Amino acid sequence: MLRIIFFLFLSVALHAQPNLFDKKQLRTFFDTSLLNGQAYKWLDYLTNRIGSRLSGSLGAERAVAWTKAELDALGLDRVYLQPVKVPKWVRGAKEFALIETAPGVTFNVPITALGGSVATPSVGLKAFVVEVKGIEELKALGREQIEGKIVFFNRPMQADLISTFQAYSGCVDQRYSGAKEASAYGAVGVIVRSMNLRLDDLPHTGAMSYGDQDVSKRIPAAAISTNAAEKLSKLLKLEPNLKFLFRQQCKTYPDVWSHNVIGEITGSEFPNEIIVVGGHLDSWDLGDGAHDDGAGVVQSMEVLRLFKATGYKPKRTIRVVLFMNEENGLRGGNAYADNALLTGERHIFALESDAGGFTPRGFSFNCSDEEFAQVESWKPLFKPYLIHYFEQGGSGADIRPLKNKYNVLAGLRPDSQRYFDHHHAENDTFDAVNKRELELGAATMTSLIYLFDTYGLAVLSDNTFAR
């Protein structure tokens, strides 16, 4: 009998079931976020007053200073900047492009230089076009078909996938590696269909890389709007010998210093167990970075503000990290993880919001099956808020470098249907974010952080393992 009671006790201790008190606490977080939230006002300032925040830009530095000041004003236990050296790529004058089907017969099309690309000659680059559906087709065509031409990567995002992020993953190699691969076959430039499921006129930028390719081999790369991609493809069928001309004046400068912005509430019982919540402060330069990732930034700040506003005093150290340079380098995420390793800081959990400010559906967890079982036991607490998605999977680019076998990482998973309509394009602006959706996300994140703070990592709950 005693043995049974002991096992019962052990079971309760290990799986520490959420209770009525947790239920009330979540309700308090949601009520406060929806009735007296700060996230939307913060996002208004970040997008409409500061605007785009590409690493190394004035906007990025203003965002560092302003978010630090806002965190200071919350009365946290510690707010500080963590130096990070970041790349500095500058777009320069607005890009220009046209399709020439015959001498003097031209159609202007909207393009945008890919982040990290080299410029074209100042008069522009003009060449025949070869359309491919991807890197494999490029290889199949070979040097003979490619040399001297502009390669047009036109594999669309797959519309029948329910997760638009999965559709993005299935296409983004064209943007990231297309120029490097095409150059190896003698291409002179690359045009990539925008990573957008919608047919519209906005080109979407994003990171590309030449890897360790010799500077002399690097060719310019730009994204073209989906409507223009459709048009170019149709015109190529009518006139295979059409020419494409584009001009971009982008340039990479030497690295500059910037910062991750960090604020924390020190834990009352286990101050050495750190829980991180964050998003990335940098954005692309075309819109205002409202969904990517202004939303994640203000939601992460809101987690700590909601703890303060509701009088919740965490047992563990809760730290908001606003990472610099997710978009074109991940220097902030790497610097943060390197520092944590150096100083021996013990991170038990990290959560990133970097999938837009849309209605939250749940979380993806990078963790073991045992850890996931613990997390799943909390799922019923979220049902009143229509949060239903608890799955094992990825987390977020900035926190991924923190992963070790003693911690759990997670990513907020909002509704993804509209995300790529705005991603890295000039319509990623404040008006595309809905106040309630943003606030629901902040409350959902706060609730999960609260549960990890309350129950810790049950799977390793003896607090004795060495780092």
Added chain:
Amino acid sequence: MLRIIFFLFLSVALHAQPNLFDKKQLRTFFDTSLLNGQAYKWLDYLTNRIGSRLSGSLGAERAVAWTKAELDALGLDRVYLQPVKVPKWVRGAKEFALIETAPGVTFNVPITALGGSVATPSVGLKAFVVEVKGIEELKALGREQIEGKIVFFNRPMQADLISTFQAYSGCVDQRYSGAKEASAYGAVGVIVRSMNLRLDDLPHTGAMSYGDQDVSKRIPAAAISTNAAEKLSKLLKLEPNLKFLFRQQCKTYPDVWSHNVIGEITGSEFPNEIIVVGGHLDSWDLGDGAHDDGAGVVQSMEVLRLFKATGYKPKRTIRVVLFMNEENGLRGGNAYADNALLTGERHIFALESDAGGFTPRGFSFNCSDEEFAQVESWKPLFKPYLIHYFEQGGSGADIRPLKNKYNVLAGLRPDSQRYFDHHHAENDTFDAVNKRELELGAATMTSLIYLFDTYGLAVLSDNTFAR
């Protein structure tokens, strides 16, 4: 042993578990909707070419003719119009309103007449204002405080409710009955805060009713934008003796004839078991009725088109019904149900989409616990599509009159966060609807209709009960 086998068989027959074939069938519906959908093109036409469709208007009649022609073109077994007599209320010249804090000191504010309201005198109506939070407060104030004044109903939608429809239900009595109630205490007019969770400048119309109130007692009622409601409330605190002036020239004409639009695929095995899917064809006159309920109309049409396009031949009769006059009379829904009763048609299931074209989350079912158990057994089939909400509750206004104890009704439940930003206002337009979200909704509806077609109502599966 035989007995066990018999019970096993009975159990399988009764609960008819969905299988791998169902799984594939759902995948086919989703793929076809997302890759080769028609709903979005239809919605484009309905909203941008036809536009608003208030009962009795030219737009409504054009919508009847056009949807009938589109259904005809699908090659259904039967397409027809069902006559319905509908009210005809016409807004007239654009409304005008101002707040006068002192003689000559005025602020213009955006208002819109409530549907069914009487006009003001042609020079407008000007009076002192009394602000109340609802009908209870009106009664507490009594005739002395109300007589000769304009009553300003200013109870906002409750932002801490997760379902915005619940927030709407908690407020809409002010709009629907406010004028009738206020008139009983001698009020001369009514201004109602728009049913909108967002603070903006758009007034939202919607139905109101005088019930059987004598014509001489009827007072004009208008909605005011949420920003203007906030402003009026603040100004009233500074200047309780301010006056409000508004002018509207709306008018009710005698009823006119219109139609429900109906199309069906005759069932191959049980043609007398009817399954209905529908939305309402009429809309308010301010926007284009894209979410309310253009989305439901085109999604319902798409259900039958997807059956055709995928070669699925239903066992039961699948009928799309585009109801007329949901917004201000429900005449179409009532006429349809009356006719079903008269002709002895047996409806086993009806599904309505009238909650916007946003990402589908699931369904609400008006049914018994036993029937709900059957429906819940299908839930796992929907998980790949992130459809998680299966709850007992309401269905849709147009199909509710069909309810009897031998059928199940359901309503599509899309994400509700943005719905009331657009509901009954001039921004309920095509651009507010996302193509993928609309298509996911159509596929989700098709999947549920398919399952009811395949398994019928297991609870009453003997097909022998009398109507």
